[in-house]
Amino acid sequence: MITQHEITGTAWVAISGAGESGTCWIESATTGNAKIRLYHSTLGVPDLSKKSHGYPIFMPNSNFDAVQLKADGVTDVYYAICDDVNTKVLLNVDMA
Numbered sequence: 034m035i036t037q038h039e040i041t042g043t044a045w046v047a048i049s050g051a052g053e054s055g056t057c058w059i060e061s062a063t064t065g066n067a068k069i070r071l072y073h074s075t076l077g078v079p080d081l082s083k084k085s086h087g088y089p090i091f092m093p094n095s096n097f098d099a100v101q102l103k104a105d106g107v108t109d110v111y112y113a114i115c116d117d118v119n120t121k122v123l124l125n126v127d128m129a
Contacts, residue, residue, distance in 0.1 A: 035127045040069050042115035045078050048126045052107035055128035058099040059092050065120030067092035071100065075108040084114055102128070 037060065040046055048057060048071075059067050070087025072079050079086075090100050102111050115122055 035125055038113065038124045038126060039063075040113045040115055040122045040124050042118035042120050045072070045081075045112040045114045047078070047110055048113050048124065049073075049102065049104070049111040049128050051110050052104045053111075053128040054101075054103045055126065056099040056101055057090075057111075057113075057124055057126045059090060060123040060125050062092060063121040063123060065115070065117050065122075067120070067122050068116045069113050069122055069124065070116060071102070071111060071113055073102070073105070073109050073111045075106065075110070077110075079112060081114075084116070087112075087114065089116070
């Protein structure tokens, strides 16, 4: 099932459940620059200091811009955050 999350630059948002794999893509930027970071962890929500360690994704230029998310294990959770604190992005997520 596809879900939509509003991502900001102030806090990490869990975009998957534990152990889920799937895809995600940016739907639109409601404010600011449409660039977000993805991070996954088995230890809970990452610190904001981990923002620069996350995998960057940008507003799509084609239909091939979905990002594959593969959980490393049953406790692995994916998180998303915007690079800029003044940005809001709608992120579509399709997890299995």
